[in-house]
Amino acid sequence: MNQEVMNLFNPQAPAQVFDSIRISLASPEKILSWSFGEIKKPETINYRTFKPERDGLFCARIFGPIKDYECLCGKYKRMKYKGVICEKCGVEVTLSRVRRERMGHIELAAPVAHIWFLKSLPSRIGTLLDMTLKDIERVLYFENYIVTEPGLTALKEHQLLSEEEYMIAVDEYGEDSFTAMIGAEAIHDLLAGMDLEKIAGDLRSELASTTSELKQKKFLKRLKVVENFMESG
Incomplete structure (x- = not known):
């Protein structure tokens, strides 16, 4: 030890x-x-x-x-x-x-979402992924799938799908044409695939160009979390 x-x-x-x-x-x-x-x-x-x-x-x-x-x-x-x-x-x-x-x-047999980063307000996971806590909980509690890779389909990244909608999308586009996941593993994959440096650069550009105070607060809050994660290694 x-x-x-x-x-x-x-x-x-x-x-x-x-x-x-x-x-x-x-x-x-x-x-x-x-x-x-x-x-x-x-x-x-x-x-x-x-x-x-x-x-x-x-x-x-x-x-x-x-x-x-x-x-x-x-x-x-x-x-x-x-x-x-x-x-x-x-x-x-x-x-x-x-x-x-x-x-x-x-x-752990499968990833789990730590409650500190999920429930502590503002939700660090939600801020990083630019998603509401309610939507993240739907994925974590196996209520909805989330699209992690839309491929060439009409689906959008981070789009939530019910089980019925997921099955319809599989029938329409094919199982290998897109990737949708459920549970903490889906959130883990989304976080692991993030390019923090690119996101930080995009947020700084958005801050420089926007005049809306509401948007500025939102971008600043997200940028702070992104920079903190980058500094922590």
């Missing part, structure tokens, strides 16, 4: 002097570097043994032992085995307080 993160929980770590602090999103690679293992089950405690379920939300193999210097199965006990990883239960013999410090991770 990243030593900088571990030092946050270490009362004996030397104090650090700094002038400023920056908060940014952790990348998937960064999260994996912090993790001690993958959580694969939703279970917590076994109702018979009252011990954490293996690969569950309280897994001792991932987060550490429930008793000081004792593995889960009891094969290794006491401080003389400190640092030993039990070959039977896979639990490291160490202090139980490490359970407060260690992190695990969950591999």
Whole structure:
């Protein structure tokens, strides 16, 4: 695990002097570097043994032992085995307080939209995609398809289609003539395909040419989000 993160929980770590602090999103690679293992089950405690379920939300193999210097199965006990990883239960013999410090991770089967960027007003996802929150929710909650690549059809990019409209479009244009997606995967693809530098340049041009205060506010709000994402890397 990243030593900088571990030092946050270490009362004996030397104090650090700094002038400023920056908060940014952790990348998937960064999260994996912090993790001690993958959580694969939703279970917590076994109702018979009252011990954490293996690969569950309280897994001792991932987060550490429930008793000081004792593995889960009891094969290794006491401080003389400190640092030993039990070959039977896979639990490291160490202090139980490490359970407060260690992190695990969950591999998502499909993308999900983070509520901070969806619901926080103004919606960052909505501002970036220039879509209303209501329309984004229709896609996320599997009510509507969204056209991500119209091809040579009469459909428009970001156009919402009901299931019936989607099937009619498939019959009319052919399944391979356009791309329409549904759910968080659709929003993920739209965001991944954005050229932020081009969008920022277009917004600056629009700002310079428009005289409408309402449009200026809208363009400025979107430009700020775009620039923030560009700066965050």
